[in-house]
Amino acid sequence: DAKTTQPTSMDCAEGRAANLPCNHSTISGNEYVYWYRQIHSQGPQYIIHGLKNNETNEMASLIITEDRKSSTLILPHATLRDTAVYYCIVRVEPRAAGNKLTFGGGTRVLVKP
Amino acid sequence: GAGVSQTPSNKVTEKGKYVELRCDPISGHTALYWYRQSLGQGPEFLIYFQGTGAADDSGLPNDRFFAVRPEGSVSTLKIQRTERGDSAVYLCASSSSPGDTQYFGPGTRLTVL
Numbered sequence: 001d002a003k004t005t006q007p008t009s010m011d012c013a014e015g016r017a018a019n020l021p022c023n024h025s026t027i028s029g030n031e032y033v034y035w036y037r038q039i040h041s042q043g044p045q046y047i048i049h050g051l052k053n054n055e056t057n058e059m060a061s062l063i064i065t066e067d068r069k070s071s072t073l074i075l076p077h078a079t080l081r082d083t084a085v086y087y088c089i090v091r092v093e094p095r096a097a098g099n100k101l102t103f104g105g106g107t108r109v110l111v112k113p
Numbered sequence: 114g115a116g117v118s119q120t121p122s123n124k125v126t127e128k129g130k131y132v133e134l135r136c137d138p139i140s141g142h143t144a145l146y147w148y149r150q151s152l153g154q155g156p157e158f159l160i161y162f163q164g165t166g167a168a169d170d171s172g173l174p175n176d177r178f179f180a181v182r183p184e185g186s187v188s189t190l191k192i193q194r195t196e197r198g199d200s201a202v203y204l205c206a207s208s209s210s211p212g213d214t215q216y217f218g219p220g221t222r223l224t225v226l
Contacts, residue, residue, distance in 0.1 A: 043204050043217030044156065087155060099211050103155030
């Protein structure tokens, strides 16, 4: 699986949009971008994933650049409960071989009042 | 519905002892994964089951670690002759089928004194 690079930490203001960048310049054509988050003392929580088109669900939006070398996770209206470590993961076609998730260090996001 | 559950939530043991950690996946999920998370780091893959069989055990650190899933549902991670370096949070995840979104349990915090 391709390596990802994320900022170590970032702060954002409650009620504002939080934009979390991820670099995956070595991504292959059959690799998806996944985002998980981990709130303190809990297991990782799935947020969203995509291949090349932008995706949106009830939690967040995922914007993938046209060359697929980077992506941004957008939390539209950050709340204090969004404080967590956010992991960007690149993973081969889900139903192909290699079902494990390879986590990096993630971005520690602190939402401030 | 019920999510992934793990027991115990905390386990303290002495160096050299044997421990068992249990994972109850989401009902009907055929794929089950174990990860280990050391303090300040992202989770690391240990082993993946499809049904009763271990499809990928490449992440098990050594032969002191073993996992079973005899009936294709509940799984037990077994650690023999525990060492202080085994102290970590052990996470379990399940997915409805291989490659689908993985849903994580809360983890078992293992402390080896």
